[in-house]
Structure formats: structure tokens, C-alpha cells
Amino acid sequence: MSTFLQSRWAAPAGLAAGALLLLVSAPAALSVFNLALLGKFICFAIVAVGIGLAWGRGGMLTMGQGVFFGLGAYIMAMHLKLADASLFGGSGVPDFMSLYGSGEVPGWWEPFRSPVVTLAAVVLAPALVALLLGLAVFKRRVKGAYFAILSQALAAAFAVFLMGQQATTGGSNGLSGFRSFFGFDLKDPANKLMLYSVAAVVLLLALAATRQLMHSRFGELLVAVRDQEERVRFLGYDPATIKTLTYVIAAVMAGIAGALFVPIVGIISPADVGVIPSIAFLIGVAIGGRATLLGPVLGALGVAVAQTSLASTFPSFWVYFQGLLFVLVIGFMPGGLASLPQLVSRLKRRRIERGGKGSATAPATHAPEPAHPAPATAANVPEEASR
Amino acid sequence: MELLIGQMFAGLSLGSVLLLAALGLSLTFGQMGVINMAHGELMMAGAYTAFVVQRSISDAGVSLLVSIPVGFLVGGLLGLVLEGLLLRRMYHRPLDTLLVTFGVALILQQAARDIFGAPSVDVRAPAWLQGNMELLGAPIPLTRLFILLLSLVCLAGLVLILRATPLGRRIRAVVLNRDLAETSGISSRRTDQLTFFIGSGLAGVAGVAVTLIGSTGPYLGTNYIVDAFLVVVAGGLGQIKGAVIAAFALGVLQSVFEFSTTASIGKVLILVLVVVFLQLRPQGIFSLKTRSLA
Numbered sequence: 001m002s003t004f005l006q007s008r009w010a011a012p013a014g015l016a017a018g019a020l021l022l023l024v025s026a027p028a029a030l031s032v033f034n035l036a037l038l039g040k041f042i043c044f045a046i047v048a049v050g051i052g053l054a055w056g057r058g059g060m061l062t063m064g065q066g067v068f069f070g071l072g073a074y075i076m077a078m079h080l081k082l083a084d085a086s087l088f089g090g091s092g093v094p095d096f097m098s099l100y101g102s103g104e105v106p107g108w109w110e111p112f113r114s115p116v117v118t119l120a121a122v123v124l125a126p127a128l129v130a131l132l133l134g135l136a137v138f139k140r141r142v143k144g145a146y147f148a149i150l151s152q153a154l155a156a157a158f159a160v161f162l163m164g165q166q167a168t169t170g171g172s173n174g175l176s177g178f179r180s181f182f183g184f185d186l187k188d189p190a191n192k193l194m195l196y197s198v199a200a201v202v203l204l205l206a207l208a209a210t211r212q213l214m215h216s217r218f219g220e221l222l223v224a225v226r227d228q229e230e231r232v233r234f235l236g237y238d239p240a241t242i243k244t245l246t247y248v249i250a251a252v253m254a255g256i257a258g259a260l261f262v263p264i265v266g267i268i269s270p271a272d273v274g275v276i277p278s279i280a281f282l283i284g285v286a287i288g289g290r291a292t293l294l295g296p297v298l299g300a301l302g303v304a305v306a307q308t309s310l311a312s313t314f315p316s317f318w319v320y321f322q323g324l325l326f327v328l329v330i331g332f333m334p335g336g337l338a339s340l341p342q343l344v345s346r347l348k349r350r351r352i353e354r355g356g357k358g359s360a361t362a363p364a365t366h367a368p369e370p371a372h373p374a375p376a377t378a379a380n381v382p383e384e385a386s387r
Numbered sequence: 388m389e390l391l392i393g394q395m396f397a398g399l400s401l402g403s404v405l406l407l408a409a410l411g412l413s414l415t416f417g418q419m420g421v422i423n424m425a426h427g428e429l430m431m432a433g434a435y436t437a438f439v440v441q442r443s444i445s446d447a448g449v450s451l452l453v454s455i456p457v458g459f460l461v462g463g464l465l466g467l468v469l470e471g472l473l474l475r476r477m478y479h480r481p482l483d484t485l486l487v488t489f490g491v492a493l494i495l496q497q498a499a500r501d502i503f504g505a506p507s508v509d510v511r512a513p514a515w516l517q518g519n520m521e522l523l524g525a526p527i528p529l530t531r532l533f534i535l536l537l538s539l540v541c542l543a544g545l546v547l548i549l550r551a552t553p554l555g556r557r558i559r560a561v562v563l564n565r566d567l568a569e570t571s572g573i574s575s576r577r578t579d580q581l582t583f584f585i586g587s588g589l590a591g592v593a594g595v596a597v598t599l600i601g602s603t604g605p606y607l608g609t610n611y612i613v614d615a616f617l618v619v620v621a622g623g624l625g626q627i628k629g630a631v632i633a634a635f636a637l638g639v640l641q642s643v644f645e646f647s648t649t650a651s652i653g654k655v656l657i658l659v660l661v662v663v664f665l666q667l668r669p670q671g672i673f674s675l676k677t678r679s680l681a
Contacts, residue, residue, distance in 0.1 A: 061482045140669040145422050149616045156613045157658040164651025279489055319497040326490025330483050331473055
């Protein structure tokens with residue numbers, strides 16, 4: 001089994017299996033409603049792939065992925081609003097603008113009438129913001145907690161900004177009520193299936209790209225930067241470039257996910273992009289195993305499914321559960337479920353030792369394995385050294 | 388002129404609230420390296436303490452004065468529990484403390500919702516804090532003046548503890564060099580606990596204070612936590628004087644920005660300013676000079 005997992009066929013086979021599952025089995029088994037739900041979860045999973053790369057592999061705790069998700073989403077939403085307005089309204093002015101605003105389309109909306117500009121902006125806008133912030137932060141060697149807090153503040157500011165612009169971004173109501181998607185009717189089940197398939201394909205592509213990246217020299221450098229940034233610098237590489245590039249990749253994934261989220265779910269509002277949703281993106285990644293390829297995806301899907309099934313029936317219980325997940329997973333199982341086999345074997349070994357000596361107590365803080373996916377200790381080594 | 392003084396005072400007042408929220412953080416984040424996202428919820432606990440105290444003591448003035456120490460205790464004890472159950476296992480993983488305490492924050496928010504209900508409650512300000520004081524023709528709300536004074540008192544108390552008591556000496560020793568402090572016979576475990584108790588207690592006091600200027604809801608803490616962290620980051624880790632300057636600077640700037648643009652653009656400008664500032668001084672206004680890399 002393990003030899004197969006390491007063989008060169010493993011990745012293409014896994015990709016094919018995933019494609020089969022997502023593109024053939026799921027549409028056959030699920031109703032239109034549930035398929036749209038799965039599409040939404042897949043959008044979160046795409047964000048999670050990026051977070052896994054930046055956080056798990058790169059050690060950058062990105063607490064502001066909601067910003068990039070929101071950028072992609074709002075750009076797409078603006079385009080859909082404008083397209084709807086000229087398709088159905090005739091006036092070319094989105095409905096909410098005549099309600100709250102002057103009834104005129106502001107200048108900075110105009111470029112998004114063009115589908116080409118929109119699609120380009122969905123990728124470029126998050127990339128540009130991430131590039132600027134990444135260069136500003138990483139070039140000056142601001143790291144660890146500082147970066148996390150700055151990215152979180154960015155999310156907070158972004159949400160506040162959106163809420164303040166009732167006339168041009170829909171304020172706290174956000175943008176909703178889309179009727180068509182690049183000319184396709186959004187109510188038609190066939191088009192819904194198409195949207196879902198697009199999301200699924202994007203997820204698979206993101207996974208394939210991330211896998212290639214992880215196994216490239218760049219991926220190894222990234223892990224090296226996470227574990228010993230100074231040593232990488234002494235070797236002649238620039239850690240800031242490596243980190244910034246990774247951050248940009250994660251941001252682009254979040255942006256594309258946001259752009260897909262809008263037509264699938266039908267609404268985007270500041271509540272989907274602020275501090276809380278940005279952090280909520282992280283929990284699935286942590287549960288699945290932040291440093292692995294599939295862990296973030298499976299974790300994000302699992303959390304989304306659990307949230308949908310639990311939150312509607314027991315809203316208060318869900319919040320407690322989510323809080324407990326953060327506490328238990330991050331506090332006691334930082335490698336996520338992916339580290340479970342390791343944990344079990346370590347416990348077994350300890351029990352054997354204890355059986356032999358009678359009173360041996362190995363402190364749990366000493367995570368011994370220098371194995372690859374052990375972010376428990378490895379992820380934070382530079383910070384430990386810095387104090 | 389009146390407008391200018393009014394704006395300046397609004398800024399100072401905002402700064403004093405930020406300072407109250409950030410003082411405790413500066414202690415726990417700066418000195419101990421724990422990123423306590425539940426700090427805002429400790430404030431919220433302090434605010435609800437004021438509410439509960441006022442229900443048993445109807446006189447608003449007495450209840451306020453009683454609430455301040457009780458809020459300190461409630462915040463501090465909650466912090467102590469948090470530290471003892473979770474954080475002490477994680478001192479070597481600062482980024483992870485952030486997420487764990489975020490989970491705690493979620494739990495505390497929901498607990499407050501279930502205990503006190505989702506709608507906000509109001510704490511009455513005492514009669515002697517109602518109304519305004521005239522300063523060169525500009526009206527100064529007395530509640531805000533009180534918060535300004537309270538923040539200065541807390542600041543003075545904290546500095547006094549750190550500078551002039553054996554406990555403060557131990558705290559500073561553990562911050563500078565944990566191992567050396569241990570070899571000198573200081574229990575770093577007890578010092579950590581006490582540091583966390585004081586830091587969390589200050590959050591409780593901050594919570595009591597903000598009941599005077601707004602209503603108290605389960606999500607009160609989320610309004611302050613991000614700004615408070617920005618203050619600590621801009622001020623420099625573990626630097627009380629940095630936090631003071633950063634808090635008042637951010638407060639004044641924010642009120643100026645909000646006055647000249649809108650509230651939301653003001654927030655964005657503040658963030659941009661902090662990022663630009665960190666370009667110039669990546670370690671904040673003041674920084675501990677060490678020989679460690681980075």
C-alpha cells in the first residue's frame with residue numbers, strides 16, 4: 001500500500017478517483033439542492049487548499065482569507081448585477097442602487113460590465129492585494145503573530161468598509177438576487193449542475209497544482225522557511241519572496257473560490273468575509289491536518305457538512321461545538337486527524353515503556369518524530385527562537 | 388476651536404478605551420507571548436459583571452465603584468482558569484494559542500448569549516457622571532472623562548506593580564530570561580499565573596468601563612479585540628509605554644479620520660497606517676533589544 005502511495009501513479013490515480021467521485025457519483029446521488037450545497041462546501045474547500053499551503057506548509061497563519069474570498073466574490077457579484085440589470089432591467093442600473101443610491105452606476109463598477117475584465121480581476125485583485133501586503137510584511141521580516149494580526153485587521157477593515165458603502169456595495173445586506181451567470185439562467189438545474197462541475201474541477205485543479213508545488217523545490221524551500229527561516233536566508237534564498245509567492249497563491253485560490261461561491265449560493269455579504277468567517281476557514285484545515293494535501297480539503301468539507309446539519313437544528317450547540325473543536329484540535333492534536341496514526345503509535349509505545357518500567361512518564365510536549373508532517377513543533381520553531 | 392478640542396477629546400477618549408483594552412493584552416501577549424483572542428470576551432465578562440452587580444446594588448454610583456474590583460476579579464479568575472487548563476501547555480506555540488483562545492472566545496460568547504440573552508443590556512451610569520463638563524467651550528462628557536482617568540489609574544497601577552514590587556521584578560525577570568530566572572529560584576509557573584491573572588483582570592476592568600459608553604452584548608469583545616491587538620503590535624511587544632503612545636495615537640488619528648471621512652474609511656486608513664508604520668519600525672515604537680536573530 002505504502003509503495004503504491006509513493007509511486008508515480010499515485011497522484012494521477014488519486015486525481016482520477018476524486019474526479020470520478022465529485023463529477024460522476026455526486027451528481028448521480030444527490031438532489032439539485034444538495035448538489036448546490038456541496039458546491040458551496042467545495043468553494044470553502046478551495047480556500048482550505050490555499051490555507052493548507054500557506055499555513056501548514058509555510059507557517060503563515062493567514063487569518064484574513066475572507067478578504068480575498070470577498071474580493072473574488074464581490075467582483076463576480078458586481079458583474080452579475082450589472083449583467084442582470086442590462087439583461088432584464090433595461091436601464092443597466094442594478095436594482096439596489098436606485099433604492100439606496102443616486103441611481104447611477106459608480107465609475108469603479110463600470111469595468112466589471114465586461115466578462116473578460118471580471119474574470120481577470122477575480123484572479124488579479126486578490127493577487128495584487130496579497131502581493132502588496134506580503135511584500136510589505138515579509139520583506140521587513142514581520143512574522144508570526146504580527147502577520148496573523150495584520151491579516152486579521154485587514155479582514156476587519158474590509159468588512160467594515162463594505163458595510164459602510166450601502167449605496168455601492170449593498171452595505172450589510174450585501175449583493176444578492178442574481179438571475180443569470182454569463183448568460184445562463186441560474187434557475188435552470190442543468191446550469192446549476194454546470195456551476196457545481198466548474199467548482200469541482202477547480203478544486204481538483206487546485207489540488208493537483210498544490211501537490212506539484214509541494215513536491216517541487218519550491219515546496220521544500222517553503223517547508224524549510226517555516227522550520228528555519230534564518231538558515232534558509234543564510235543559504236542565499238530570500239524567504240520573503242518564497243512566503244509572498246505562497247501567500248499570493250493562497251489568495252488567488254480564495255478569490256476564485258469566492259467568485260464561484262456567488263453564483264452557486266446566490267448571495268455575498270460582509271458576514272461572509274469578516275473576521276469570524278476568516279477564522280472559521282481555519283478550523284477545517286486544522287482538523288484535517290494542516291500540513292497535508294488532502295487534510296484541509298476533507299476537514300473543510302467535514303466541518304461544512306457538520307455545520308449545515310447541526311447549526312440549523314441546534315444553533316447554540318453548534319457554536320459550543322465549534323469552539324470546542326478549536327480548543328481540542330489545536331490544543332491537543334495540532335497535526336489534525338492526519339496525525340492520528342502517529343499519535344496512536346506514540347501512545348502505544350509509551351504504554352509499552354510504562355509497562356516495562358512501571359512509572360515512566362514521557363511528557364506529552366516532547367513531540368519526538370522529526371517526521372515531515374509534524375507542524376506541532378516544527379511550525380513554530382522560528383518564533384520560539386525569536387524570544 | 389471648540390470643534391478641535393471636541394475632536395481631540397473624542398480621540399483621547401477612544402485612545403483611553405483602547406489603552407484599557409490593550410494594557411492587559413500588552414501584558415499577556417507582549418510579556419508572555421500568548422495571543423489571547425478571548426481577551427475581548429474577558430472584557431465582555433467584566434461588562435456583564437457590572438450589569439449583574441447593578442441588579443443587586445441599585446445605586447448606580449456605588450455599583451460602579453463595586454463593579455470595578457469585582458470585574459477585575461471575574462476577568463482575572465476566568466483568565467487563570469484559561470491559563471491553567473489550556474495555555475500553559477502551549478507556551479512554545481504562540482500562533483496556536485491564538486486559535487485555541489478563539490475557540491474559547493466562541494464558547495464564552497455563546498455562553499453569554501444563553502445566560503443573558505442575545506439582546507444587549509444597559510448599565511445605568513451614575514448621576515454624577517451624567518452631563519458634560521465645559522473645557523474652553525467644548526462639551527466633555529463626564530463618562531468619557533471618567534474612563535480616561537480610570538485608564539490612567541490602571542496604567543499607573545500596572546507600572547507600579549512592574550517597577551516597584553517583588554512580583555513585578557519576577558515578571559520582568561521571567562520575560563527577559565526564563566531559564567535564568569528559574570535558576571535564580573523564581574517559580575516561572577507561578578509568575579505566569581499571576582501575570583495572566585493581572586492581564587485578564589485588566590480586561591475585566593476595561594469591560595466595566597465600556598458599559599458607561601455603550602450597551603453590553605455578547606459580542607462586545609469583538610468590537611475591541613482587533614484594535615487592541617493593533618495597539619500592542621504598533622506599540623512594540625511587551626512595551627507598556629509603547630502601548631500607551633500607540634493607543635492614544637490610534638485613538639486621535641481614528642477620530643480625526645472618522646471626522647474628515649467616514650467611519651468605515653477611517654478604519655481602513657488606520658490599518659494602512661499601521662502597516663506603513665511597521666515598514667518603518669517592524670518591531671513597533673519600542674522594542675526589547677536582544678541579540679537573537681529576527
